[in-house]
Amino acid sequence: MKKQMFKVVTGAVSLAVxxxxxxxxxxxxxxxxxxxxxxxxxxxxxxLAPVELIWNFPLAAIPADIATVQEAINKITKAKINATVKxxxxxxxxxxxxxxxxxxxxxxxxxxxxxxxxxxxxTNQSKGAFLPLDDLITKYAPSVxxxxxxxxxxxxxxxxKIYGVPNYQTVTNKEGFIIQKKYADKYNLDVNSIKxxxxxxxFLAKVKAxxxxxxxxxxxxxxxxxxxxxxxxGLESIVNAGGxxxxxxxxxxxxxxxxxxxxxxxxxYLDLIKSWHDKGLxxxxxxxxKNKADIEKTGNAVVQFHNVLNPAGxxxxxxxxxxxxxxxxxxxxTWAGTGSIITTMQAISKTSKNPERAMMFINLLNxxxxxxxxxxxxxxGKHYTKVSDNxxxxxxxxxxxxxxxxxxxxxxNAFLVEGTDPNVVADTKKENETAKPSPLMGFKxxxxxxxxxxxxxxxxxxxxxxxxxxxxxxxxxxxxxxQEKLKQAGIDKVIAEVQKQxxxxxxxx
Amino acid sequence: xxxxxxxxxxxxKMINLFFCILSxxxxxxxxxxxxxxxxxxxxxxxxxxxxxxLQFSTKAYDIILDAPKALFRAYGVTIxxxxxxxxxxxLFTSLTAYTISRRDYRYRKMMTLYVFFTSLFSGGLVxxxxxxxxxxxxxxxxxxxxxxxxxxxxxxxxxxxFMDKLPFEIIESTKIDGANEWRIFFTMxxxxxxxxxxxxxxxxxxxxxxxxWLGLLFINNQKLIPLxxxxxxxxxxxxxxxxxxxxxxxxxxLADFPSLSARMAMAVLxxxxxxxxxPMFQRFFISGLTVGAIKG
Numbered sequence: 001m002k003k004q005m006f007k008v009v010t011g012a013v014s015l016a017v018x019x020x021x022x023x024x025x026x027x028x029x030x031x032x033x034x035x036x037x038x039x040x041x042x043x044x045x046x047x048l049a050p051v052e053l054i055w056n057f058p059l060a061a062i063p064a065d066i067a068t069v070q071e072a073i074n075k076i077t078k079a080k081i082n083a084t085v086k087x088x089x090x091x092x093x094x095x096x097x098x099x100x101x102x103x104x105x106x107x108x109x110x111x112x113x114x115x116x117x118x119x120x121x122x123t124n125q126s127k128g129a130f131l132p133l134d135d136l137i138t139k140y141a142p143s144v145x146x147x148x149x150x151x152x153x154x155x156x157x158x159x160x161k162i163y164g165v166p167n168y169q170t171v172t173n174k175e176g177f178i179i180q181k182k183y184a185d186k187y188n189l190d191v192n193s194i195k196x197x198x199x200x201x202x203f204l205a206k207v208k209a210x211x212x213x214x215x216x217x218x219x220x221x222x223x224x225x226x227x228x229x230x231x232x233x234g235l236e237s238i239v240n241a242g243g244x245x246x247x248x249x250x251x252x253x254x255x256x257x258x259x260x261x262x263x264x265x266x267x268x269y270l271d272l273i274k275s276w277h278d279k280g281l282x283x284x285x286x287x288x289x290k291n292k293a294d295i296e297k298t299g300n301a302v303v304q305f306h307n308v309l310n311p312a313g314x315x316x317x318x319x320x321x322x323x324x325x326x327x328x329x330x331x332x333x334t335w336a337g338t339g340s341i342i343t344t345m346q347a348i349s350k351t352s353k354n355p356e357r358a359m360m361f362i363n364l365l366n367x368x369x370x371x372x373x374x375x376x377x378x379x380x381g382k383h384y385t386k387v388s389d390n391x392x393x394x395x396x397x398x399x400x401x402x403x404x405x406x407x408x409x410x411x412x413n414a415f416l417v418e419g420t421d422p423n424v425v426a427d428t429k430k431e432n433e434t435a436k437p438s439p440l441m442g443f444k445x446x447x448x449x450x451x452x453x454x455x456x457x458x459x460x461x462x463x464x465x466x467x468x469x470x471x472x473x474x475x476x477x478x479x480x481x482x483q484e485k486l487k488q489a490g491i492d493k494v495i496a497e498v499q500k501q502x503x504x505x506x507x508x509x
Numbered sequence: 510x511x512x513x514x515x516x517x518x519x520x521x522k523m524i525n526l527f528f529c530i531l532s533x534x535x536x537x538x539x540x541x542x543x544x545x546x547x548x549x550x551x552x553x554x555x556x557x558x559x560x561x562x563l564q565f566s567t568k569a570y571d572i573i574l575d576a577p578k579a580l581f582r583a584y585g586v587t588i589x590x591x592x593x594x595x596x597x598x599x600l601f602t603s604l605t606a607y608t609i610s611r612r613d614y615r616y617r618k619m620m621t622l623y624v625f626f627t628s629l630f631s632g633g634l635v636x637x638x639x640x641x642x643x644x645x646x647x648x649x650x651x652x653x654x655x656x657x658x659x660x661x662x663x664x665x666x667x668x669x670x671f672m673d674k675l676p677f678e679i680i681e682s683t684k685i686d687g688a689n690e691w692r693i694f695f696t697m698x699x700x701x702x703x704x705x706x707x708x709x710x711x712x713x714x715x716x717x718x719x720x721x722w723l724g725l726l727f728i729n730n731q732k733l734i735p736l737x738x739x740x741x742x743x744x745x746x747x748x749x750x751x752x753x754x755x756x757x758x759x760x761x762x763l764a765d766f767p768s769l770s771a772r773m774a775m776a777v778l779x780x781x782x783x784x785x786x787x788p789m790f791q792r793f794f795i796s797g798l799t800v801g802a803i804k805g
Contacts, residue, residue: 060746060750061742061743061746062731062742064578064579064731066731088729091742091745091746092746092749092750093742093745093746093748093749093750094725094742094745097725098725098726101634101635101638101726104634104635104638105635105638105639105642105643106639107642107643115757116757117753117757118753169759214555290751290752291751291752291768292751293751294554294768294769295554297550297551297554298551298554298555300555308757312760316760322551339757343757343759344759404759404760406759406760
């Protein structure tokens with residue numbers, strides 16, 4: 001017994017020793033990791049002190065073989081800017097939580113991926129998480145400025161300063177229909193006849209009459225499709241609450257902030273969707289369907305309305321539709337807005353000890369094709385093989401398939417993956433350059449003063465919206481109640497706040 | 510007499526029937542989960558759930574087992590964390606509980622209040638994160654998964670409640686026989702507290718086994734990812750992307766992920782080992798609860 005007790009005690013003691021050992025080791029490394037590297041500002045590579053950069057970014061799944069890729073990247077960065085990079089990928093769903101704690105704890109890191117839909121750019125900038133980049137860009141990354149159109153940079157500015165370098169990709173939007181080709185052919189759909197949403201109805205009716213019960217003429221989920229039909233209704237959203245765009249401007253008068261639920265456009269949409277619902281043109285589980293893809297991938301959805309149509313789309317829509325060919329019928333012009341640009345960016349942390357080297361690295365990510373393709377596809381011969389000069393075949397079993405090159409940098413520098421349309425790149429570039437910038441380009445609403453109201457609005461939206469926007473409930477029954485409840489939740493206060501910020505932004509322009 | 514035994518038979522049959530139905534009610538969902546995990550996603554979406562797969566497919570397992578090395582390593586991490594965590598958790602919990610249950614300990618009330626107080630208020634997420642990562646420097650070490658759960662005020666108080674009932678006379682008489690405090694604790698108190706130890710040990714081990722939160726916060730090193738985090742990540746990412754991706758300007762193909770069947774496959778993989786282990790523990794669990802030092 002004595003022996004046993006001795007074991008337990010030694011166990012406890014050794015754990016304590018171990019813990020304290022970890023502790024001291026940790027503090028050592030933090031104290032040595034603060035070199036005075038900032039002295040070497042514009043110096044040549046040989047004169048730069050070696051540093052390690054920590055880069056946080058999200059991926060769908062964390063690749064098994066990240067170590068090999070990190071090594072390959074460090075070979076390039078070591079030679080070019082005498083820095084090594086520590087890759088810290090997180091899962092998309094965990095990213096906001098993880099980065100929020102990192103930022104709140106004031107932990108040291110150098111570069112973070114940020115966007116308007118995950119680890120929010122504006123919120124975190126207002127918390128002071130990011131460094132302003134204008135000076136760093138002019139000094140250390142001059143070629144990045146030229147690699148993107150001017151309005152892209154305008155979109156990233158917060159009170160006149162740039163806090164994130166966009167990962168340049170497709171920045172344009174178009175709204176329109178995605179229609180399965182085999183049905184369009186079968187029922188002789190004339191795509192030129194479709195100029196607005198309601199024009200699709202005769203085709204939907206034919207599909208309904210001619211196909212089995214499993215086939216859904218028009219696919220709708222619980223958030224409805226009004227959210228995706230803003231542009232075709234001449235609206236632009238600013239505040240989204242509870243999964244619906246509720247506050248924004250009418251593009252015919254972009255200076256005045258309005259409540260979308262009160263607009264005639266919303267009323268008209270509700271009547272249309274209600275009639276489609278009653279005629280059985282939409283899926284009967286619309287009001288409860290959370291994930292549209294669940295029906296989409298069975299290949300049973302004939303027509304869908306989509307708000308982000310771009311040249312790269314058709315290929316991905318085809319796989320999403322269970323491998324069936326689709327045709328794309330846009331019903332709006334091509335345009336670009338703040339939201340379509342700040343969807344993927346790199347920012348530099350205020351806790352970074354080497355911001356200038358971090359900027360040099362971001363510069364390389366956007367201009368150095370070798371580096372960018374290594375982080376996007378891995379090591380040649382191991383993770384991918386070259387089919388031709390600019391086309392690669394991905395080896396799915398090698399343990400590095402991030403499958404999201406838009407997380408890393410300028411996507412126009414990427415190799416094409418075998419099977420993608422080579423015209424897409426040129427088309428995208430052309431659309432980007434000819435797109436019509438939104439009148440609100442660059443305006444970003446800071447929600448902090450009215451967070452509570454927005455949360456309340458979200459609750460109201462979640463209660464009333466699914467029934468209304470899927471046509472399950474008639475507008476005549478519930479719309480008035482919905483509008484009143486929104487007023488009680490404080491929507492007018494939010495509108496006033498948005499108006500105030502918009503007016504201030506207009507003055508600085 | 511005859512009627513009576515007939516009636517006995519009849520009630521006996523009813524009781525049997527009741528338990529048959531109860532067992533079915535417990536078993537069917539389990540079978541359903543396994544069956545869904547083995548059904549083709551497309552047939553799930555069009556035809557719904559069935560007890561026998563309409564279209565057999567192992568794609569959900571293929572996706573999760575895509576990197577079997579990572580999965581086995583995660584199993585290893587979780588098993589290690591659960592074993593080590595439960596052992597030290599029990600040791601520290603019982604040591605603390607025993608100390609504050611001793612009637613001759615002067616600061617007993619103060620200490621109990623101190624323990625109780627921490628169960629009412631917590632420092633919040635950020636101070637907790639700073640403590641673990643910047644003061645204790647446990648970030649990216651296996652100890653980050655163990656240390657935070659070592660002592661739970663709730664378990665200490667349950668254990669104290671049990672130890673309060675141990676007659677102080679036993680401890681005193683052992684002392685008179687010449688045993689020192691350690692010896693009293695390990696040869697008298699621990700064996701007498703087996704029922705409480707087993708119960709709390711099971712709670713602690715479940716807590717360690719089911720945890721993904723600590724891993725999410727503190728682990729970047731892919732080699733130290735616990736099992737539940739690995740599985741949770743796949744699920745939450747599918748959910749997150751399907752909610753967001755359609756409205757933002759990025760390319761992502763969600764159709765690749767079989768979300769319904771993958772969810773069930775994950776449940777099978779995560780719960781499987783525990784379902785095997787639990788019946789083995791159960792024997793101790795029941796005997797531990799019924800056989801104590803003093804009844805009543």
